[in-house]
Amino acid sequence: xTGVTQSPTxxxxxxxxxxxxxxxxxxxxxxxxxxxxALGQGPQFIFQYYREEENGRGNFPPRFSGLQFPNYSSELNxxxxxxxxxxxxxxxxxxTVNTEAFFGQGTRLTVV
Amino acid sequence: AQRxxxxxxxxxxxxxxxxxxxxxxxxxxxxxLFWYVQYSRxxxxxxxxxxxxxxxxxxxxxxxxxETSFHLKKxxxxxxxxxxxxxxxxxxxxxxxxxxxxxELSVKP
Numbered sequence: 501x502t503g504v505t506q507s508p509t510x511x512x513x514x515x516x517x518x519x520x521x522x523x524x525x526x527x528x529x530x531x532x533x534x535x536x537x538a539l540g541q542g543p544q545f546i547f548q549y550y551r552e553e554e555n556g557r558g559n560f561p562p563r564f565s566g567l568q569f570p571n572y573s574s575e576l577n578x579x580x581x582x583x584x585x586x587x588x589x590x591x592x593x594x595x596t597v598n599t600e601a602f603f604g605q606g607t608r609l610t611v612v
Numbered sequence: 613a614q615r616x617x618x619x620x621x622x623x624x625x626x627x628x629x630x631x632x633x634x635x636x637x638x639x640x641x642x643x644x645l646f647w648y649v650q651y652s653r654x655x656x657x658x659x660x661x662x663x664x665x666x667x668x669x670x671x672x673x674x675x676x677x678x679e680t681s682f683h684l685k686k687x688x689x690x691x692x693x694x695x696x697x698x699x700x701x702x703x704x705x706x707x708x709x710x711x712x713x714x715x716e717l718s719v720k721p
């Protein structure tokens with residue numbers, strides 16, 4: 501059984517650009533959540549996908565968007581990048597919506 | 613609004629000493645509380661959740677609704693307990709987690 505994998509591990513982008521982060525959920529899991537973790541802070545909930553539909557969203561602007569595919573992998577897209585978007589982005593998958601979340605290693609995004 | 617507060621950024625104890633990592637929350641409904649741990653160079657992982665009432669690696673946590681707290685305790689700290697600890701709250705039964713800022717536990721020999 502493979503765990504949650506995220507790609508890329510590190511990324512540097514310029515302010516104003518767009519970025520796509522990817523997450524492969526753990527086998528058998530149909531729910532994926534995304535979190536942003538700024539330096540020295542706890543993870544902040546961005547949104548959750550359940551069976552390809554958005555199932556809740558945190559306090560993030562619309563330029564943060566996502567997708568979940570039929571195989572339950574997921575993407576996080578961020579448009580018009582800002583310097584404050586620099587953070588570790590964590591993906592977590594769950595068997596279903598109210599079960600234990602298993603986290604990936606994260607993608608470190610730096611916006612310059 | 614839902615919020616989780618971990619008042620200590622760093623907690624340093626000696627091996628064998630008792631440990632208590634504090635967590636307070638604000639939530640108007642019935643939350644589900646968790647503790648997650650992140651060891652050096654490893655991913656965030658669930659340590660325990662209040663509904664299971666388990667003791668994991670010697671750690672326990674009791675939900676005190678009156679004080680809105682969910683402190684993590686261990687009677688005798690070990691060096692391998694050194695890690696970042698995050699208290700989390702799940703609301704709306706959706707598994708969406710609100711985390712505190714985290715407490716770094718350092719256990720010295």
